Amino acid sequence: MAKRNTICAGIDTSKDKLDVALDGSSEELQVKNTAEGHQELVEWLKRHKVKRVGIEASGGYEQAAVAELRRQRFVVIVFQPIQVRAYATFHLQRAKNDKMDAALIAACTAAVKKIHPAPDPRLQPFAVHLTMIDQIKEDIAKLKNRLESCPDERIQKFWKEQIALLAKHRRAEFKALVAAIRKHRDLAARLDLIYSVGGSGLPTAVAILIRMPEIGQITREQAAALTGLAPYDDDSGKHVGARRIDGGRQRLRQALYTAALPASFRWNPQLMALYSRLIAAGKGHKRALVACARKLIVIINAVVARGTPWVAEPPRTASVSVT
Structure with missing residues (x-):
């Protein structure tokens, strides 16, 4: 949890400019979204003793500013637009302009309790x-x-x-x-670990390495959620809805789903057994493939965490509950 004296700033990004606000203050700044503007931003943030900066993802227009802020050792939180909108809805804020959005992002930044490590900067150009x-x-x-x-x-x-x-x-x-x-020796070693898993072809392994830098450092539940392959409940009162996947990283999810088909029919004994059990239990082809894609990322996460190449395990005979 952040200390109370942590000064937070929020940045609303557009193609040409950055609007900046401080949480709990009327101080504002507007600079051009250029290298010169980023330098002016850094100097302003340092002058106001800002430690943490929040910025909303904006089609890539935020990336240069984020890179420079992290290079200057600011703690930077990149929010997805849905997160900022949800925070505004919770606080019943309907009015919207660039300055108000910057202040909203600053408040959202101050409310964050858990700060995740910044991603490896080498992966961005990849x-x-x-x-x-x-x-x-x-x-x-x-x-x-x-x-x-x-x-x-x-x-x-x-x-x-x-x-x-x-x-x-x-x-x-x-x-x-x-x-x-x-x-990069460490990235090559991680790529080889991912590639060692049956069903994870080289294109899939590259996609996981680049689009999921957290691989091997998170739980199996987190791995499934980040890829958008975790099933979520839809229950309320007496209503029991079907569990559905939602969210996650779209391109990564597509890569895993594409890999799941050949993996479940030829390359991975665990996934082949899982697919057969699900089909035998009356699950449809698509639901079975989603479950196999989820199982694939769970296996890869465990392999990277362990640090040793994958070895095919014999299929288990016991039933496994998968929705």
Whole structure:
């Protein structure tokens, strides 16, 4: 829990500017969202003896400011927009402008009781690179849809050439990303641990390494929640609703779900046994795959925490309760 004398600031981010407010104070600042503006921000925060800074994620426009603040050894909390909106709703605050948002984020920052360690700064450029690779894959899928619905042979040839070119670029970029990761001995070792798990192909292992820096340092429940694969209750009074997954990191969840299919049919005996039990119990294919994806990240988390490569365990005969 933060000490009462911890001075907190909140920053509302846009493409061109940063609005800054101090919690419990009328002091305000507005600077450009540039390197020069960030330096002015740092000097202002130091002058006001700020220790903790909250900033709302804003489509990547906050990243340069966050990096500079952490480099200057401020404790920085990056909030998701849903967190700030929930805090505003709780306090019945409906009015909205940039200055008010900065003050709201400052109050939200002061209310945080548990501060999580800052992520490894080496992973940020890797995350940008991986997102580009994912976007190329998405572009290929769009072009394939166009190809299927196109009756013109000349245009079909054009789309095929574009698909082949993008696929070539994607392979080259992924190879370059893996090479960049392997320049760091500790990251390479962690990647190999993740990759050792049956069903975790190299693309999946890279996605987990980059998009889940907490891997191996959290509980199995936290791992499932961060990936958006944890089932949540929907019960109230006499109503008992179906448990559903929600939230989490979308691109990471998609990577795990994609990996779960081949892992549950060929590569991982534990997941193969789990899938068979769930299908035999009347669960649908999709629910069974979600459970297998959740089990996969739990296994990977345990392997990284243990620090030794995965060894396939024989399937358990006892029934396991999975929803």
